[in-house]
Amino acid sequence: MTDLAPLRLAVRDRPGMSLPSRRAYRALRPYLYLAPAIACFLIWIYEPLASAFLLSFQQWNLLPTSPRIWVGLENYRNIFNLPQLWQALDNTWYYLIGLLPLSIVLPLAIALFTQDLPARSRNLYRALIFVPMIVPPVVAAAVWRWLLDPRHGIFNLALQWLGSDPIEFLSDPQIAIWTIVFITGWKLIGFSTLILSAANAGIDASLVEAARLDGAGKWRIIRDIRLPLLSPTILLLVMMTILLGAQWSFSYIHVLTQGGPLGSTTNIYYLLWQFGFATLSVGWSSAAAVILFLGFGVVAAAVFALKARLSFYDN
């Protein structure tokens, strides 16, 4: 929408202004409205991004009095030689892979299975399964810590009652990471189910009916009509899982395991925090941050390219 306000009005609005300054004001106006937001992003996101990049070539321990030493690519060489980095990258991968069944596959199955339920009971279920999404992550961590406590937690008491040995959900290096993945997924599952249900309900009923008249069964309708039409939404949820999922696990890791046992639950986000604020190796943390950010860029570009390719389903 271009601004074609009659000059008469402008004159009445700002009688004190000369014509050139009025014109300048007109040209600047959009930027004035944007200024607060842009300033915030420059100060708290873009400038820090640039300084993180610079810090990744320096050696420093966060103390204002100690010198910052330019070390070139040394930080990158060092962290790539650290087993912790590779372990954290591996773990990040496990987090993502482990989250997908909980944030996509199960919600998709539930959304497809519950589409014919009466609206009233569906609304009740919706209200219940959405609760984990709004609970503070630290509260979720505390509650799961209690539920999964090896001696007094209700889960292990139930296991004992069934005659099994208690499971060290959070201190067994083989199990801890999957416990955290489950808790992260627990928070997302209701949300994904709602998104997919809404998208599923939005599918044009006449398409489904036409296929049915052509003799397609329930499964063929799901495979050939519903899934393709849901694919943009699925892709969006995959993207959210990749870009945000592992990141959301930070609170759970910090409250439940502190990255242990033996680094088995440390993902790249937690490693950044450990480098930066536990061992005060600013250079290493920044180098890992740059690597993470570049990796993110690649993933995001790939997802957007895929999304563009799939978008022809989107009417």
Place this chain on the structure above:
Amino acid sequence: MTIETHSPGVLSPAQRSAPSLENAIGHALMIGLSLICIFPIYWMILTSLRPENRIFSTALWPDAASLDNYAYAISAIPMARMLVNTFIVSAIVTAIQLLTGILAGYAFSRWRFRGSAFLFGAIALTWLVPLQVVMIPNYLLVARLGMIDTLGALILPHFASAFAIMLMAQSMRAFPGEVVEAARMDGANNAHILWQVIVPNLRGAIASLAILIFISTWNEYFWPLLLTRKAEHSVVQIGLQMFITEEGTQWGPLMAASTMASLPILLIYLVLQRQVIGSFMKSGLR
């Protein structure tokens, strides 16, 4: 969001006989999922109300109620102070993000100007920058401002959010242009059009955005964790950890504190359930 239901008329006879079993499976699935989602919260509240000598009780129903855990939690950490702090931070962040979001959304929806696509892209891209990537420079900036361990530092980086701006721009683009045009013919300037014409009509969208911002600010943990030195200068999410120590966890007080930390959110949800779900869904459906 509207979820249409199948009208019975479009089902063929063969399809109509099937639903009873299918519905039963559907109900079973949803009941199972609901239990998984709600039980931890139920158990938290139940444990928080148990007296100390019954804390390890496995009864699924409340057998004895006591507020001892709450009394202990409030006296052991500055709980009231932290709740007030969290409320102040969340309310201020919500107000400011709405303001910057409305102003920026108006600019994007109202004018075509040089660099608008670039700026919109630059704002959307901030979504891709994890907090952990920029935490050290941000921490240093807060330290330079002398604001470590203050509530102000918790608010400052949240002056604007990409999500609020994009949602506002989208709602305002959908706003009927004739109404704006008519207001302008009556001699209204931009401030008047924005605050007297558009904003009152977008009440619903703005309210659900406000709920979303408030909840996510209330729940934030990472940034307060970086900045906190003293409990009484911080938010409630930080306080919870004080009941988890090397020697063991004080389960009763921890559950009481957790309940208090989530109570405001749960109350908002209880009252405004539809709007809360709606606002989160919009964040995903975009």
